[in-house]
Amino acid sequence: LTEAKKLEEAPNVTNLLLIARAYSYIKKIDSELTILHNNYEKLQENLKYIQQKDKALSKLLEIYSTTQNPNKLINVCHSDYCLFPDKESIAKAYHINYNALTVLETTQEVFNTTLEIFTKEMEEIKVRLKAQIKEQFIKSIYIGITILILIGIAFSIKLGVRKYIHDNERIYTTNKIINFLNITLIVLILLFAYLDNVSYLVTVLGFASAGLAIAMKDLFMSILGWIVIVVGGCVHAGDRIKIIKEGAVYIGDVLDISVLRITLYEDITLTTYRENRRAGRIIFIPNNFVFTTMFSNYTHGGMKTVWDGIDFTITFDSDHERACHIARECAKKYAKGYTESTRKQFVKMRDRFSLRNTNVEPRVFSLLEPNGIRISVWYLTNAYATLALRSSISSEIIDEILQEPNIQIAYPSTTIYEGRQKQLPRKSDNKAFKSVHLKSDGEIPPQNFF
Structure with a gap:
C-alpha cells in the first residue's frame, strides 16, 4: 500500500495525435497520486489509534506501579467480567503495541519520503506534458495559418x-499544376513539422524504393506519364483523341487528366458507327499508355478541324467532270467556315511547326476502279462533329447527282435478259431451254447461267 504503482514511460508529445495519449497519462498520474494520498491518510489514522492505545496502556502500567495494594484493583470485578486485567497481560499488550507503533512510525517516515519524491516526479512530468501540449497547440495554429495562406495564394x-x-x-492545366504544387507544399510542411527523424524516413524510403519500383511499376509509370503529359502538352482536357489498345479503338473527348489515368468520354463518331456500335461510355486510360501505345490527337496545337472524305462511284459512261464539280461545290458550301478557321490556325502554327502544305480548300479526286470511276472528295470539318457534316454533304451530293441525266451511280446490280433460243430438245419434252444472261454494272462480274 505504501509503494507507488509503476507507470509506463511518459509519452513525448510531438504531434496532435499524441495529445490524447498525454492527457490519458496525466489522468493516470492523478489517479495514482490520489490512491497514495488516501493510503497515507489511512496510515495516519491507524498510527493515531496505536498512539492512543499506547498512552492508555502506559497509563494502566503507571496505575499499577503507583498503587500500594494492586489486589484492590483486581478485586473490583463483576461476576463474569473483570474491569482491570492483571499487570502481566497489560505489560505484554504494551510491548506488542509498542512494536507496532515503532513499525508504523518508521513506515510513515518512509512513505512520506516516497510520496514526496513520487509527487515531485509526477508533477514534473505533468508540467512537461502540459508544456508540450501547449507547444503543439501553438504549433498547429501556426501550421494551420500557413496552410490557409497557401490555399489563399493558390485561390488568388x-x-x-x-x-x-x-x-x-490552359486554365484547366494551370489549375491542375497549382493544385499539385499546393498539395505538395502542404504535405512537405506537415512532414517536416511532425516528423521526428527525417533522415530515418529517407533511409527507409531508400530501401523500400527498389521493392516499390518493381511491385508498383505500372503505378510509377502512370505518374511519370502524367508528368510527361502535363509538361509536354501532348494531351489536354477537352481534346479529342483516338486510342488503339489490343485491337480495340476508342475515340472520345478528354474529361480529366489525373495523376494515374485519363478519363475519356466516347462520342458518336464514324469509328463508333462502323466498328464499335456503342458510344457514350466513360473510358479510363492509364497514363503509361504514352510510352507504349500509339494515339492520335484530333485537336492538338489549337486545331479544331480534321480532314474527312466521302467516296462514291459512277459508271464509266457518266460525266465524271460534272460529278467532280458537284462534289467540290457541295463540300465548299458546307465546309466554308471550317476552311477559313483552319487557314487562320495554320498561320499561327507556322511559328511552332514546319508546315509545307497549307492548302485548306476541298479536294476532289477521280480514280479508276474495276467497277467504275470513284469520286473522292475531301474537306475540313469540325473534329467534334465529323459525322453530322458527312451526313449533310452526302445528302446534298445525292440530291444533285440524281438531277443529272448524264451521271449514273454505280452499285452492285444484276440485269436479267430472257429470250428463246433454238436448243436441242430434252428427252422428256420438246420445249427449248431458256437461257438467262446476268449482266452486272457494279462489283459483281458478268456471268452466264443456263
Missing part, C-alpha cells in the same frame, strides 16, 4: 488565371 492565382487567360484548356 486561380482567379488571376481566369481573369487574364481566356483559353479553357
Whole structure:
C-alpha cells in the first residue's frame, strides 16, 4: 500500500495525435497520486489509534506501579467480567503495541519520503506534458495559418488565371499544376513539422524504393506519364483523341487528366458507327499508355478541324467532270467556315511547326476502279462533329447527282435478259431451254447461267 504503482514511460508529445495519449497519462498520474494520498491518510489514522492505545496502556502500567495494594484493583470485578486485567497481560499488550507503533512510525517516515519524491516526479512530468501540449497547440495554429495562406495564394492565382487567360484548356492545366504544387507544399510542411527523424524516413524510403519500383511499376509509370503529359502538352482536357489498345479503338473527348489515368468520354463518331456500335461510355486510360501505345490527337496545337472524305462511284459512261464539280461545290458550301478557321490556325502554327502544305480548300479526286470511276472528295470539318457534316454533304451530293441525266451511280446490280433460243430438245419434252444472261454494272462480274 505504501509503494507507488509503476507507470509506463511518459509519452513525448510531438504531434496532435499524441495529445490524447498525454492527457490519458496525466489522468493516470492523478489517479495514482490520489490512491497514495488516501493510503497515507489511512496510515495516519491507524498510527493515531496505536498512539492512543499506547498512552492508555502506559497509563494502566503507571496505575499499577503507583498503587500500594494492586489486589484492590483486581478485586473490583463483576461476576463474569473483570474491569482491570492483571499487570502481566497489560505489560505484554504494551510491548506488542509498542512494536507496532515503532513499525508504523518508521513506515510513515518512509512513505512520506516516497510520496514526496513520487509527487515531485509526477508533477514534473505533468508540467512537461502540459508544456508540450501547449507547444503543439501553438504549433498547429501556426501550421494551420500557413496552410490557409497557401490555399489563399493558390485561390488568388486561380482567379488571376481566369481573369487574364481566356483559353479553357490552359486554365484547366494551370489549375491542375497549382493544385499539385499546393498539395505538395502542404504535405512537405506537415512532414517536416511532425516528423521526428527525417533522415530515418529517407533511409527507409531508400530501401523500400527498389521493392516499390518493381511491385508498383505500372503505378510509377502512370505518374511519370502524367508528368510527361502535363509538361509536354501532348494531351489536354477537352481534346479529342483516338486510342488503339489490343485491337480495340476508342475515340472520345478528354474529361480529366489525373495523376494515374485519363478519363475519356466516347462520342458518336464514324469509328463508333462502323466498328464499335456503342458510344457514350466513360473510358479510363492509364497514363503509361504514352510510352507504349500509339494515339492520335484530333485537336492538338489549337486545331479544331480534321480532314474527312466521302467516296462514291459512277459508271464509266457518266460525266465524271460534272460529278467532280458537284462534289467540290457541295463540300465548299458546307465546309466554308471550317476552311477559313483552319487557314487562320495554320498561320499561327507556322511559328511552332514546319508546315509545307497549307492548302485548306476541298479536294476532289477521280480514280479508276474495276467497277467504275470513284469520286473522292475531301474537306475540313469540325473534329467534334465529323459525322453530322458527312451526313449533310452526302445528302446534298445525292440530291444533285440524281438531277443529272448524264451521271449514273454505280452499285452492285444484276440485269436479267430472257429470250428463246433454238436448243436441242430434252428427252422428256420438246420445249427449248431458256437461257438467262446476268449482266452486272457494279462489283459483281458478268456471268452466264443456263
